[in-house]
Amino acid sequence: xxxxxxxxxxxxxxxxxxxxxxxxxxxxxxxxxxxxxKFWSVEDLDFTQDARDWATIDDDQKRGLLGVTVRFLAGExxxxxxxxxxxxxxxxxxxxxxxxxxxxxxxxEAKHAExxxxxxxxxxxxxxxxxxxxxxxxxxxxxDPSGRFEVRDVLHEALPYxxxxxxxxxxxxxxxxxxxxFVAFSAAYNAFVEGVLTMPSYEIVIDTTTSWNxxxxxxxxxxxxxxxxxxHITFGTYACKLLIEKDPSYxxxxxxxxxxxxxxxxxxVEYQKAVPGLDLDKYQTMKVRHYxxxxxxxxxxxxxxxxxxxxxxxxxxxxxxxxx
Amino acid sequence: MTGGSKRWxxxxxxxxxxxxxxxVPSAIQGAxxxxxEAHGSFELEEMIEDVLEDVPDSAAGQTSRAARSPxxxxxx
Numbered sequence: 289x290x291x292x293x294x295x296x297x298x299x300x301x302x303x304x305x306x307x308x309x310x311x312x313x314x315x316x317x318x319x320x321x322x323x324x325x326k327f328w329s330v331e332d333l334d335f336t337q338d339a340r341d342w343a344t345i346d347d348d349q350k351r352g353l354l355g356v357t358v359r360f361l362a363g364e365x366x367x368x369x370x371x372x373x374x375x376x377x378x379x380x381x382x383x384x385x386x387x388x389x390x391x392x393x394x395x396x397e398a399k400h401a402e403x404x405x406x407x408x409x410x411x412x413x414x415x416x417x418x419x420x421x422x423x424x425x426x427x428x429x430x431x432d433p434s435g436r437f438e439v440r441d442v443l444h445e446a447l448p449y450x451x452x453x454x455x456x457x458x459x460x461x462x463x464x465x466x467x468x469x470f471v472a473f474s475a476a477y478n479a480f481v482e483g484v485l486t487m488p489s490y491e492i493v494i495d496t497t498t499s500w501n502x503x504x505x506x507x508x509x510x511x512x513x514x515x516x517x518x519x520h521i522t523f524g525t526y527a528c529k530l531l532i533e534k535d536p537s538y539x540x541x542x543x544x545x546x547x548x549x550x551x552x553x554x555x556x557v558e559y560q561k562a563v564p565g566l567d568l569d570k571y572q573t574m575k576v577r578h579y580x581x582x583x584x585x586x587x588x589x590x591x592x593x594x595x596x597x598x599x600x601x602x603x604x605x606x607x608x609x610x611x612x
Numbered sequence: 613m614t615g616g617s618k619r620w621x622x623x624x625x626x627x628x629x630x631x632x633x634x635x636v637p638s639a640i641q642g643a644x645x646x647x648x649e650a651h652g653s654f655e656l657e658e659m660i661e662d663v664l665e666d667v668p669d670s671a672a673g674q675t676s677r678a679a680r681s682p683x684x685x686x687x688x
Contacts (some may be wrong), residue, residue, distance in 0.1 A: 522659060570651075574651070576624065576625035595625070
């Protein structure tokens, strides 16, 4: 039933409803619809062959593979916990389509964490924090011999920091402060961590399991997770683009994040170097494409010095030795 | 984004491939094929879709062969 006579309506009642034609035809709502259509469940996956394959690989292979998978196990739990400020900010900014989409985003991050929990439990036989933590490759011994770059733990340092800033802005800041903090948080979470830093790691696992002709369910899980991540990353970069179009000064927040943590992407870090026999140059070089893509999605100008450093062969981190 | 022809440009280091395709699905298919064949890598659907550019009718006409054959790429 449609009517054009809206004059008698109480605005406070109208404000209780959020769906509009423009919203349901928009790019963020379409991501929500796609997430619902593409839903997958960890319970449908069979880990039997992966468990058999685990028994056949040698200790170096186990160490290399676990170096990556345990990092994902920790990382997916962390990004699940750290997403809440974005949801709160979407509500404060009255972006109901963002809130609706983020409900699938949060569920998917929890599901990704579940996938890695199940894989380590069923295949490796490790579940408890003390069991999986012993395979976590420690960041403290990854260094840049030139001393120019510091490799930091972006996931467990930057996300809580920018998340707290976003939450504080959401609770007590102006709309502009919330928007600025949103751009910084999304730049760290969606653009830097999900969209550049982690992308080579997906390919490392997919290439490794393909070349070993083993771990079909791990590979399948990574491909399913990547489908979800494509929506997560482009939601964040699209949101940044909208906000930067509104106030171009927000662009500097993106560059600040990438500059602060550039050490993590100008070289490959320890867990990305742990699997023996891979062409590491490929994984390093592809970060240029991912970085340029994120900038293109956000409508901002890439930092050419960062691109030059990503492809600079003299920048190569040493893993497992003490500085000096 | 409107209907009609789409342009996608590869931004891999040292690469300037560009394709023009008749529609979004064809552009995604062509871009993914290029990334796989030229760079031994993959690109996600959303990441291609979100950066496609509309091609003016006159430009689309100039690249109509590529538009009808989404798998064929041309150097930019």
